[in-house]
Amino acid sequence: MEIKIGRNVLEANELTAARNARVFRENTLFALNMMSSPGSGKTTILEKTIEALREQLKLAVIEGDVYTEKDADRIRKYDIPVVQINTHGSCHLDAKMIKDVLPSFNLKALDLLIIENVGNLVCPAEFRLGEEARVAVLSVPEGDDKPMKYPLLFRESDVALINKIDLLEYFDFDLERVKEEIKTINPKIKIFALSSKTLEGFADWLSWLKDNVQK
Amino acid sequence: MHESAMIDNFVEIIENKVKEYNVKKVTKIKLKVGKLTCLCPGTLKSCFEAVTGEKDLLKDAVLEVEEVPLKACCESCGQTFLLENNNFFCPFCQHPYIKIVAGRELFIESVEVEEDGN
Numbered sequence: 001m002e003i004k005i006g007r008n009v010l011e012a013n014e015l016t017a018a019r020n021a022r023v024f025r026e027n028t029l030f031a032l033n034m035m036s037s038p039g040s041g042k043t044t045i046l047e048k049t050i051e052a053l054r055e056q057l058k059l060a061v062i063e064g065d066v067y068t069e070k071d072a073d074r075i076r077k078y079d080i081p082v083v084q085i086n087t088h089g090s091c092h093l094d095a096k097m098i099k100d101v102l103p104s105f106n107l108k109a110l111d112l113l114i115i116e117n118v119g120n121l122v123c124p125a126e127f128r129l130g131e132e133a134r135v136a137v138l139s140v141p142e143g144d145d146k147p148m149k150y151p152l153l154f155r156e157s158d159v160a161l162i163n164k165i166d167l168l169e170y171f172d173f174d175l176e177r178v179k180e181e182i183k184t185i186n187p188k189i190k191i192f193a194l195s196s197k198t199l200e201g202f203a204d205w206l207s208w209l210k211d212n213v214q215k
Numbered sequence: 216m217h218e219s220a221m222i223d224n225f226v227e228i229i230e231n232k233v234k235e236y237n238v239k240k241v242t243k244i245k246l247k248v249g250k251l252t253c254l255c256p257g258t259l260k261s262c263f264e265a266v267t268g269e270k271d272l273l274k275d276a277v278l279e280v281e282e283v284p285l286k287a288c289c290e291s292c293g294q295t296f297l298l299e300n301n302n303f304f305c306p307f308c309q310h311p312y313i314k315i316v317a318g319r320e321l322f323i324e325s326v327e328v329e330e331d332g333n
Contacts, residue, residue: 002327005232009225009321126252151301152251155315185303187311 013127016095020102020130027107030213031115033129035153036137037146038119041163043071044196045137045205046116050078052206057111057213062101064093064118071116081105092123095130112213121150125157133212139163144173147182154185159192161205166195221259222266225323226273233272233328241276243327249283249318276326285318 008014024031034042050059060081063071072084083101085093098115105113115131117124125134136157138146141164147154154160160182168175179191190208194201225246233241248259260278267273285298289305290312296305298318304311 001236001330002325003232003236003238004325005228005323006325007228007232007323009221009228009323012224148301151303155251155303184311185301187303 010126013095016099017128017130020095020098021132022130023102023107024113024130024132027110029107029110029113030133030215031113031129031131032133032135032209033115033117033124033131034135034137035117035121035124035157036119036139037121037142040119040137040139040142041196042116042119042137043074045161045163045194046114047074047078048196048199048202049114049206049209050075050080052202053112053209054078054080056210058109060105060110060113062093062098062113062115064097064116066091066118081110087118091118091120092127093117093129094127098129112209121146121153125153125155133158135159135161137161137163138178140165140167140171140173143171144175144178147178147185151185154182154189157186157189159190159205159208162191162193163196165193165200166198221321222262226266226270228323229326230272233326236328237331238272238328239331240271240329241273241326242329243277243279245279245281245324245326247281247283247320247322247324249320250285251315251318252321281324283317283320283322286316287313288316289313 036042046061053059061075063075063082063084064087065071066087066089069084072082075082083104085097085101115129134157136153138160162178175193182189182191192201192205194205229241229244259280263278267276286295287298288295289308289310291310292305292308294305294307295316303313305313
């Protein structure tokens with residue numbers, strides 16, 4: 001006998017993500033999900049973003065890693081609320097992990113919550129967390145072929161940050177071609193080429209953030 | 216690897232559904248996995264066997280995975296087409312704004328079961 005089921009396996013995550021999104025909206029909190037491979041510079045971008053915006057916005061961070069509190073320790077020095085999630089094996093954060101740590105924050109008092117996902121170019125794109133915007137980070141040393149190799153991440157993101165442009169002279173990285181390729185995958189995506197070291201290009205990223213938080 | 220978390224989720228969906236019937240065991244599970252879904256059908260099958268090996272209801276079930284091709288619909292001319300080679304634009308009118316309509320699934324289509332004769 002055949003029994004029809006017709007169910008989406010990811011629906012449990014989708015439902016929890018929708019619940020998280022509702023909670024963020026009710027608390028007028030802008031939540032961002034930053035995704036990339038390990039070593040692209042997400043945490044450094046986050047540090048520089050916090051340094052620039054903490055006088056103007058109430059910020060909080062959720063760090064996601066398989067193991068260690070290393071990234072949360074880096075954020076703690078800014079004296080803003082931060083929680084580290086360790087997945088102990090899972091290669092991405094999911095909506096339930098976010099839901100479980102939200103009671104650690106005074107959400108009403110926050111303007112911007114940045115979630116730094118586990119370093120991975122594949123799976124995080126599959127799992128919504130309830131965020132309002134998704135940011136894909138790519139860095140120059142990783143190579144200029146990554147968007148075409150990992151299209152889902154760029155397709156699913158609202159912003160692409162191309163980091164470490166201070167290293168362009170040392171690598172065969174065709175910046176204009178990468179931007180074109182990202183746009184062919186997702187014509188609606190906003191692209192910011194920047195350096196978290198020299199802060200070149202950082203102002204445009206910060207403007208985008210402030211404009212969207214204050215909307 | 217997250218296929219094991221997925222398997223837990225879909226084992227739960229199946230167990231909850233078959234409770235409505237007089238089922239002795241599940242013999243086949245038909246799953247649709249989209250081409251752009253970040254799951255490896257081979258790993259999915261291995262994880263499935265590992266998780267269900269001890270469950271009488273599911274231990275003999277064969278996982279049949281159908282890969283769903285990536286399909287999109289143009290937001291300008293409305294035509295539907297297969298999306299190939301990461302060409303995320305309409306092949307008919309070249310418009311860049313397209314909506315993916317298939318190929319992102321992780322869908323349990325149906326199960327085949329052996330009914331409990333008792």
